[in-house]
Amino acid sequence: MGTQQKAPVGRPRGFDAEEALERAMRLFWERGYEGAGLTDLTKAMGITRTSMYAAFGNKEALFRKALERYTEGPASYVARALGEPTARQAATAFLDGCVRVTTRPDCPAGCLGVQGSLAAGDAGRNAREALTAWRNDGVDQLRDRFRRAVDEGDLPPDTDPGLVARYLMTVSNGIAVQAASGATREDLQQVADMALRNWPPA
Incomplete structure (x- = not known):
C-alpha cells in the first residue's frame, strides 16, 4: 500500500491582506502615486517589502489593486x-x-x-x-x-x-x-x- 502524499501547504502570510490593502489605498489617496514611497507603504501596511511583493506584486500592481478597492x-x-x-x-x-x-x-x-x-x-x-x-x-x-x-x-x-x-x-x-x-x-x-x-x- 503506497503512502499518500499531502499537497504542500503554503506558509501563512501572517498579516491581513485586506487590511494591508486598505492602508495602502489610504496612503495613495493621501499622497498620490509618487508621493507614497515603498518604505511609507510597507510601514503603513505593517509588512515587509518581501511580503508586499509576494502578496500584491510591485508598487504599480499594488496601486492598481488599491484603485480597484477605492472604486468598489x-x-x-x-x-x-x-x-x-x-x-x-x-x-x-x-x-x-x-x-x-x-x-x-x-x-x-x-x-x-x-x-x-x-x-x-x-x-x-x-x-x-x-x-x-x-x-x-x-x-x-x-x-x-x-x-x-x-x-x-x-x-x-x-x-x-x-x-x-x-x-x-x-x-x-x-x-x-x-x-x-x-x-x-x-x-x-x-x-x-x-x-x-x-x-x-x-
Whole structure:
C-alpha cells in the first residue's frame, strides 16, 4: 500500500491582506502615486517589502489593486448614481457622492482618482495612464446614462450626452481638488447644487 502524499501547504502570510490593502489605498489617496514611497507603504501596511511583493506584486500592481478597492468602496457612489431613475437624480447623486467622499473626516481629503495622478516623473507614467483610463471610464458611464435619458425623453433630444458627462466629471474633479485644499463640505455642496441649477441643459 503506497503512502499518500499531502499537497504542500503554503506558509501563512501572517498579516491581513485586506487590511494591508486598505492602508495602502489610504496612503495613495493621501499622497498620490509618487508621493507614497515603498518604505511609507510597507510601514503603513505593517509588512515587509518581501511580503508586499509576494502578496500584491510591485508598487504599480499594488496601486492598481488599491484603485480597484477605492472604486468598489469609497467611489461606489458612482455606480449607485448611475442607477437613479432620472438623469437629474443621477447627476445630483453623482455630485453629492463626490462631495461626501472627498470631505469625509475619517479619510484623506480629495479623491484618489485625482490625487493619485498628480505625479510628475516618468516613474508615475503608468499610474497616471491607469487613472486617466479610470476617469475616462467614469465619463463614458455617465455619457451612456445620459444617452439613455435622451432616448427615453428624460433629457431634451438635442442634449449632447458626452458634453454633459464631461461637464459633471470636470465639476467633480474640481470639487476633489478644492476638498484637498481644505474647502468645507458645506461650501462644496453649494458648488454641486449650483452646477445643477440650470438642469436640464438648454
